[in-house]
Ligand SMILES: NC(=O)c1ccc[n+]([C@@H]2O[C@H](COP(=O)([O-])OP(=O)(O)OC[C@H]3O[C@@H](n4cnc5c(N)ncnc54)[C@H](O)[C@@H]3O)[C@@H](O)[C@H]2O)c1
């Protein structure tokens with residue numbers, strides 16, 4: 001992304017101008033998606049990073065500030081779906097601050113601008129920044145007349161009918177209010193209502209929503225106000241537009257007046273006199289955040305005196321008298337409601353923290369992985385301390401959760417101030433919670449070190465291991481059987497009726513035959529039906545012949561992932577040769593053992609795991625039954641001789657139109673090429689489809705050969 005670009009200082013003026021142009025386009029694109037369609041395609045943190053890059057460039061090159069610069073604009077143009085409303089006073093955005101230093105600078109800037117000395121104290125208000133959408137509601141002679149979105153700050157969308165459906169917003173104000181009153185604030189959806197809505201969508205088989213903010217905005221900007229009415233939106237008043245008469249002379253008193261007029265206002269708003277107090281309130285609000293029933297993404301500070309606000313005035317898109325102190329990106333505080341143990345395919349006991357739901361980086365998070373029992377105690381994989389000893393994770397603890405990119409959310413630390421007096425250290429079970437067998441931490445024979453993972457020793461008697469095995473067997477890169485997902489596996493596994501039972505992989509392939517002879521018909525069972533049962537059998541039968549590497553991968557041998565399975569398939573060629581080899585290697589010595597270890601990419605740990613797997617008679621028995629139903633194909637020997645791309649490293653980027661990513665990758669690999677995910681000096685060829693971005697730029701920068709799909713096809717077929 002452009003934010004990773006060179007330091008601003010080293011750019012030439014031409015480079016800076018080009019980058020500013022690109023940033024203006026890119027940010028406008030995201031603004032339109034976020035504000036116009038309520039459907040962002042990048043996280044707020046990524047968006048903020050683009051904005052910061054733009055700001056930094058403009059500070060360094062003020063002469064390059066563009067007419068269409070994102071630093072001069074608010075939101076996005078209003079949609080033509082609604083009639084326009086021209087705001088009597090513009091609706092602006094807020095400047096952002098991200099660190100304590102930023103806040104100090106903001107406060108110091110206010111003092112400097114007003115020519116005040118530090119002892120001539122200026123009061124500020126601090127209140128949560130509600131993550132919803134801003135609204136301006138106009139009352140004339142005490143009656144609601146129009147409600148408008150912010151739009152581009154000057155012109156908003158007329159959503160009066162929709163706003164009238166929100167119970168919390170009064171349609172009439174008490175007697176004696178000024179003739180013209182414009183209340184501004186945030187429309188939002190409560191977290192609990194959001195979760196309930198998603199549960200309902202799920203039950204109806206509809207797509208669920210991503211976060212409360214986009215759902216609130218989408219619910220409000222509806223042509224049919226009935227939809228809005230069904231969504232239980234809420235409101236906080238915190239600002240104003242045109243006022244024919246001012247009822248108060250401070251920010252704080254204004255908001256209190258709104259409260260008296262019947263508007264909901266945020267109870268966490270405070271008036272404070274020093275930077276230290278402001279920052280303390282920020283921390284306090286951060287701690288309260290998980291318990292609030294609405295999303296907030298920071299704390300807003302405003303100069304309290306309206307007279308001083310007027311003197312400070314505005315920049316092009318934001319007031320000089322306010323700033324939004326954002327919470328750190330992708331992190332949030334929440335509570336660990338419970339620690340649960342999941343048992344995996346290999347018997348590993350993995351602790352998972354069930355969290356009080358919270359949105360982190362725009363996504364609702366309800367779980368975080370705790371990895372293993374050492375991790376709970378604050379010990380890392382190599383035995384190093386990652387948290388102080390007393391910061392062990394306990395049920396009921398308030399914790400800091402982090403989500404980075406698509407990875408599973410992690411717990412960074414425990415907030416000790418919030419720990420309950422009676423919180424007890426988590427006791428990791430010594431037996432499998434599913435089958436009750438002993439769960440042990442094996443000692444590595446070589447290093448003498450204890451494995452960080454505790455495993456159930458139940459093997460085949462453990463229901464968790466057996467079902468996870470089956471789920472792995474039907475997964476995308478293994479047998480890939482459509483219609484046989486996690487839910488269905490659980491259903492067939494638990495079924496008491498023998499004609500409907502799937503306990504081991506071969507049972508999948510005998511299901512149809514058993515069903516033909518049975519009176520209990522799958523198609524009569526809830527959730528199946530004639531058509532889907534037909535489809536399921538077809539999907540199963542389609543896999544009666546399968547690539548050897550998929551077959552080996554599907555067996556679920558410990559440490560044998562997709563890559564290892566491919567290596568094995570390539571070296572042994574047929575399943576029979578593979579199994580014979582493994583059984584001959586039983587003694588961990590001799591030719592067969594040496595052959596296995598000689599395969600490049602297969603180390604001793606993996607080799608041992610495979611041989612151990614075949615020593616277990618139950619495994620061999622299941623595979624024997626499986627082979628009666630399924631035929632693993634002979635592995636294709638790579639035709640690399642004379643291949644124009646043999647030994648080359650290839651990267652695919654952008655959207656490919658002639659084949660899927662998986663297909664392109666398989667084809668390249670079968671021609672002896674290596675397919676990599678990122679571009680480096682070692683890359684030989686970058687194949688770029690439409691929409692290719694940073695990878696293509698990088699390739700050009702490094703002088704790597706680039707081509708489009710057609711050129712690639714010509715190369716490999718010529
Ligand atoms: N992910 C994306 O693609 C994308 C695109 C555009 C914007 N965004 C996100 O939207 C935000 C930028 O939008 P913005 O220009 O509306 O600025 P902003 O949301 O950062 O700040 C201004 C807004 O804060 C709101 N607000 C909430 N509580 C308030 C309070 N107590 N007092 C005053 N104002 C309060 C108001 O609606 C105001 O308009 C950023 O968080 C950005 O990350 C994301």
Ligand SMILES: [Zn+2]
Nearest residue numbers: 432435456462
């Ligand atoms: Zn078990």
